[in-house]
Amino acid sequence: xxxxxxxxxxxxxxxxxxxxxxxxxxxxxxxxxxxxxxxxxxxxxxxxxxxxxxxxxxxxxxxxxxxxxxxxxxxxxxxxxxxxxxxxxxxxxxxxxxxxxxxxxxxxxxxxxxxxxxxxxxxxxxxxxxxxxxxxxxxxxxxxxxxxxxxxxxxxxxxxxxxxxxxxxxxxxxxxxxxxxxxxxxxxxxxxxxxxxxxxxxxxxxxxxxxxxxxxxxxxxxxxxxxxxxxxxxxxxxxxxxxxxxxxxxxxxxxxxxxxxxxxxxxxxxxxxxxxxxxxxxxxxxxxxxxxxxxxxxxxxxxxxxxxxxxxxxxxxxxxxxxxxxxxxxxxxxxxxxxxxxxxxxxxxxxxxxxxxxxxxxxxxxxxxxxxxxxxxxxxxxxxxxxxxxxxxxxxxxxxxxxxxxxxxxxxxxxxxxxxxxxxxxxxxxxxxxxxxxxxxxxxxxxxxxxxxxxxxxxxxxxxxxxxxxxxxxxxxxxxxxxxxxxxxxxxxxxxxxxxxxxxxxxxxxxxxxxxxxxxxxxxxxxxxxxxxxxxxxxxxxxxxxxxxxxxxxxxxxxxxxxxxxxxxxxxxxxxxxxxxxxxxxxxxxxxxxxxxxxxxxxxxxxxxxxxxxxxxxxxxxxxxxxxxxxxxxxxxxxxxxxxxxxxxxxxxxxxxxxxxxxxxxxxxxxxxxxxxxxxxxxxxxxxxxxxxxxxxxxxxxxxxxxxxxxxxxxxxxxxxxxxxxxxxxxxxxxxxxxxxxxxxxxxxxxxxxxxxxxxxxxxxxxxxxxxxxxxxxxxxxxxxxxxxxxxxxx
Amino acid sequence: xxxxxxxxxxxxxxxxxxxxxxxxxxxxxxxxxxxxxxxxxxxxxxxxxxxxxxxxxxxxxxxxxxxxxxxxxxxxxxxxxxxxxxxxxxxxxxxxxxxxxxxxxxxxxxxxxxxxxxxxxxx
Numbered sequence: 001x002x003x004x005x006x007x008x009x010x011x012x013x014x015x016x017x018x019x020x021x022x023x024x025x026x027x028x029x030x031x032x033x034x035x036x037x038x039x040x041x042x043x044x045x046x047x048x049x050x051x052x053x054x055x056x057x058x059x060x061x062x063x064x065x066x067x068x069x070x071x072x073x074x075x076x077x078x079x080x081x082x083x084x085x086x087x088x089x090x091x092x093x094x095x096x097x098x099x100x101x102x103x104x105x106x107x108x109x110x111x112x113x114x115x116x117x118x119x120x121x122x123x124x125x126x127x128x129x130x131x132x133x134x135x136x137x138x139x140x141x142x143x144x145x146x147x148x149x150x151x152x153x154x155x156x157x158x159x160x161x162x163x164x165x166x167x168x169x170x171x172x173x174x175x176x177x178x179x180x181x182x183x184x185x186x187x188x189x190x191x192x193x194x195x196x197x198x199x200x201x202x203x204x205x206x207x208x209x210x211x212x213x214x215x216x217x218x219x220x221x222x223x224x225x226x227x228x229x230x231x232x233x234x235x236x237x238x239x240x241x242x243x244x245x246x247x248x249x250x251x252x253x254x255x256x257x258x259x260x261x262x263x264x265x266x267x268x269x270x271x272x273x274x275x276x277x278x279x280x281x282x283x284x285x286x287x288x289x290x291x292x293x294x295x296x297x298x299x300x301x302x303x304x305x306x307x308x309x310x311x312x313x314x315x316x317x318x319x320x321x322x323x324x325x326x327x328x329x330x331x332x333x334x335x336x337x338x339x340x341x342x343x344x345x346x347x348x349x350x351x352x353x354x355x356x357x358x359x360x361x362x363x364x365x366x367x368x369x370x371x372x373x374x375x376x377x378x379x380x381x382x383x384x385x386x387x388x389x390x391x392x393x394x395x396x397x398x399x400x401x402x403x404x405x406x407x408x409x410x411x412x413x414x415x416x417x418x419x420x421x422x423x424x425x426x427x428x429x430x431x432x433x434x435x436x437x438x439x440x441x442x443x444x445x446x447x448x449x450x451x452x453x454x455x456x457x458x459x460x461x462x463x464x465x466x467x468x469x470x471x472x473x474x475x476x477x478x479x480x481x482x483x484x485x486x487x488x489x490x491x492x493x494x495x496x497x498x499x500x501x502x503x504x505x506x507x508x509x510x511x512x513x514x515x516x517x518x519x520x521x522x523x524x525x526x527x528x529x530x531x532x533x534x535x536x537x538x539x540x541x542x543x544x545x546x547x548x549x550x551x552x553x554x555x556x557x558x559x560x561x562x563x564x565x566x567x568x569x570x571x572x573x574x575x576x577x578x579x580x581x582x583x584x585x586x587x588x589x590x591x592x593x594x595x596x597x598x599x600x601x602x603x604x605x606x607x608x609x610x611x612x613x614x615x616x617x618x619x620x621x622x623x624x625x626x627x628x629x630x631x632x633x634x635x636x637x638x639x640x641x642x643x644x645x646x647x648x649x650x651x652x653x654x655x656x657x658x659x660x661x662x663x664x665x666x667x668x669x670x671x672x673x674x675x676x677x678x679x680x681x682x683x684x685x686x687x688x689x690x691x692x693x694x695x696x697x698x699x700x701x702x703x704x705x706x707x708x709x710x711x712x713x714x715x716x717x718x719x720x721x722x723x724x725x726x727x728x729x730x731x732x733x734x735x736x737x738x739x740x741x742x743x744x745x746x747x748x749x750x751x752x753x754x755x756x757x758x759x760x761x762x763x764x765x766x767x768x769x770x771x772x773x774x775x776x777x778x779x780x781x782x783x784x785x786x787x788x789x790x791x792x793x794x795x
Numbered sequence: 796x797x798x799x800x801x802x803x804x805x806x807x808x809x810x811x812x813x814x815x816x817x818x819x820x821x822x823x824x825x826x827x828x829x830x831x832x833x834x835x836x837x838x839x840x841x842x843x844x845x846x847x848x849x850x851x852x853x854x855x856x857x858x859x860x861x862x863x864x865x866x867x868x869x870x871x872x873x874x875x876x877x878x879x880x881x882x883x884x885x886x887x888x889x890x891x892x893x894x895x896x897x898x899x900x901x902x903x904x905x906x907x908x909x910x911x912x913x914x915x916x917x918x
Contacts, residue, residue: 600851604878605805608899612811615903616818637902644900648880658883661850661858666883673882 015040016058018049050075078157078178081164084135084171086110086128098180099149111176115147127159134161134174143181156185199223206308212240213301214263219243228285228308230277248274248282259289263299266291272309284313336433339420344369344394347428356413356433369394381406393417397426404436412440468558474519475552478503490559509537515544519553522546532560541565582766589655589700596654599647607644614640656703664699664733665689665726671706672724679714681739686725694733698787701767702726702735705760709737709783712756717741717781731788738782744775760785796822797914798842802834802860803827803849803876808899812847812876812906819907831855831863838867845894845913850877850884858891865892874913876906 017040041058043049053061053075072079073093081090088106096103106114111131112124123144130140139162145154157178164173199222202208208225212218219238226233229246236242247255251273262269268290274282289304330337336353340346346367354361357376373390377383386405393399401417414436420428461482464471470487472480480498488495491507504511514533522529525548532543541564545556618633651657659667665687672683706724713719719741727734749757757773760783764771769787797820803809806829813825826841828834831852838846846864850857857877864873872894877884885896894916897909 600878601805604899605803605808608878609805609807609811611900612808612815612903612906616811616814619903641900644878648878651878652881657851657879658881661856661879662883662887666887670881670883 014056014058015060016049016052017042018046018061046070046074053077076179078176078180080106080111080176082111082131082174082176084174086112086131086135086174088114089173095178101149127161130159130161131174131176134163134176135171137163137171139163143185154182155180156182203227207305208308209303209305210238211301211303214299225306228283228306229275230279230281246275246277248276250274259302262289262291262302266293266297266299269304272313283308283310285309334434338372338431338433339428340369340431341428342397342426346372353433356435379407379409379411381408393429397429404440405433410437411435412437467556470557471555472498472503472557473552473554474503476523478552480506481552487557490557510535513537515542518544518546519555522548522553532564534564578762578765581762585763585766592654596651596657599651599654600657603647604644604651607640607647611637611640611644659699659703660696664694664702664728667699667703668706668724668726668735671703671710672722675710675714675722679710681713681719682721684721684723686723688726688728692728694728695767698733698767698769701763701769702733702785702787705763705771705783705785706735706737708756708760708763713737713739713741713781716744719780733785733787735785736782738780740780743777743779744773744781745777749773796824798824798826798844799910800826800828800834800837800841800843800846802831802846802852804829804851804853805849808849815903815906816910819903820910829853831857831860834860835863835867838864838871843868843871845910846871846873847910848873848875848893849899850875850879850888858887861888861891861893872913872916874909 041052041056043052049061052058054077075092076094077092078095078098079092080088080095082088087108087110091103091106095101095106112128123146126142127144130142133140139160141158141160144157144159146157147153148155158181159176159178162175162177163171164175166172202222202224206224206228208228209222210225211220217239219240219242221229221233221238223233225238226236229236231246244252244255254271255273258269258271261267268288270286270288272284272286274284276282286307286309287304288307289302291299292301292303294300330348330350331352333350333352336356337348337350338346338353339348346365346369348365349359349363351361353359354363358379359372359375363372369390373387377387380386389401389403393401398419399417400419401415403415405413405415407413412435414434416430416432416434418430418432419426420430461484464482464484465486467484468486470490471482471484472487472491473482475481479500479502481500483491483493483495483498485495488498491498493506498506504516510516513535514531515535518529518531518533527548529546530544531546532541534540535542540559541561543558543560547554614633614637618630618637621630621633656667656670658670668687669685672685675681676683710722713722717739719739721740723736723738725734725736725738727736757771761771764785764787767787769785772784772786773781774784775781799816799820801809801812801816803812809827809829813827816823816825826837826843828837831854834846834848837843848857848861848864850861852860857875861873861875864871869892873892875884875888875893875896876899877896878899880898888896894913895909897906901909
């Protein structure tokens, strides 16, 4: 061994001793001297040696040559002896067995020229270089792919090329050895591939894995975990604290608790938590972890995986939201809704449904529609029909129903039944019920009203036909929609022929006449208008009562020509009568004045003279013996006095001279005093001191009105006091007589028999004045006369 | 001599009054006028000591005539005689400046006293 000059190196030099039984003890000591880094292994038999050679590597095999030859031939390792130039000198049995070639097919050929071992230019070159290196004293080891001689399949060979030296340490040959490692290679490749696939799967599934060495606080993250956290492996060194800093603040406490519990209990854990990415976005992770204990049973490491379930989490949240919205909608609706599946099992009735059908609020999912029908059928007026329909629907998945259900207690429900579809196929049925009792009631009422209205309209038309007035209805475009028979007669047409005709086309002469204007006004102001006008084209008076409506106009009209003419005649006649009355009054006043003057001028003056003459006669009588004559003279004197007094009163009654002599104010004052004495009612006067001259006719009228008013007070008022006011302003004369008596009612004033008042009005009217009488029972009466007066110039 | 202008449209009245005045006054001259116009003309032409004026004159309102006389002869006493006995007359003629008011139909004595009283306030 020493002579072989095995080159010393730093690696452990391994030697296999093959010692057959009886071979004797090899000189192990010498070998041991060779180098301290030598490891030797003994094989007690060829079989053992073969096993060792297959499982371990040796640098040198020491054995008997013949035996060695057998050993070499019996191992599966390919062994070849090449010349330094690379020509095959000898091979062991293994390659021949593997390739089914004969030794002669190999020996004598350059190894690299053999088509099976160096199948490509690059492999050929690598092997040439390796053989050359070995020839230069270097051991070269390489993996090379060759083609199987048998079937051409690729085989991976772990090959080594080493120099073989003689006793003089001269390199004489090259030793090639090789082991078929194809299956190992394949397994390695599969492992790599499967690891890559795992990484890929993690990436695709957003699953990251981690491992935490607790003692060293060393954390390892998979690539995908970095992706999930959106951090760069180059910048972020994962630690437990670093992990917690990424956990959503709301979930940190929970996370810490979960992990503490797992570590303390050495138990696996599953939990969900949120993390925050550097950009602020939140992800939801589903984490599974396991705790690996050390020999003492304490937690040493945590390993686990994180699954980014954000999408699922968000989808779940959205779904929850949708479901909650749908549920709320279902409960908020006024309709009762029932969903049943294809088998007729009730899935989801809303509370409204239960209330509508008087069902207990816990009646719910799982019940059968048939059972439901049985429970509610008796509420209906026609239960059989209802049940039949429900059964029919049960047998017809596609059927749709919309109908009305009548209840025994008067309720009316509307029913909709629609198939529920999912992905185009029927998965159940949705029933919707709505309480339309009120609506149905309203519909019936409206129908009843309509019928009533129709009856009323017919009655109305009958009435319209019977009234003597004309009646026409016009629509908004001035067309007749109705004309009663009387109306047609008055218009000189057949009523029916006018329907649909335009009023101003039929009666163009009526355009812009007062009636037309009144129609326009009624439409514009939307208020009824009554108008009585002379219709020049027909030389007749008409009265129209015009009622606007949304449809147009309704017009009642009457020919009032006779009435107007009669009224006109009456007015003229009244005026004549009034003039006559005034004239009579004037005549009477004249007569009174004449009589009063006659009394004064004739009788009064004569009496005045007579009085004086009688006085003289009496003074001339002798006082002694003519007592009888004197007595007679005194009697004459007294008679004259009496007569004078009578004449005065007569004159004053006819016409108070004071009115002509002293004016209205003095006459009023005198009359008031007279009244006080006669009626025992006190008078409160408000008169001007100085009477401006006024029209004697006005003064007379006012004086006579005063007299009449005071007569009324004395007769009816039961007054304590009368206030008399006279104002003779430049604009007019105003006389006021106000008493504090029982008052006068309005109807008393208008009574035709109140001739006193009628006379007062007539007198005022005759001089262009007006009278107002106000009063109420218990509050006295006030009479006011206003006469416009024109002041006379001078005196 | 006392000069008295008697204004009255009645001859009878004028005669009776004239005779009464002649009887009760010692030295009297009585002028007579039947209406306002005539009276004012006499007033303008002659001098009088007192005027006896009837308010009821045929040609003019007595009150107006009274006021005219008072304007023409402010110091001349005017005794108004009237058939009417209403107090308003007395008040009115006083306000218009008359020396007195005596009702026709009064006794001779009353009238004589009234004339003397009117004369006494003269000048």
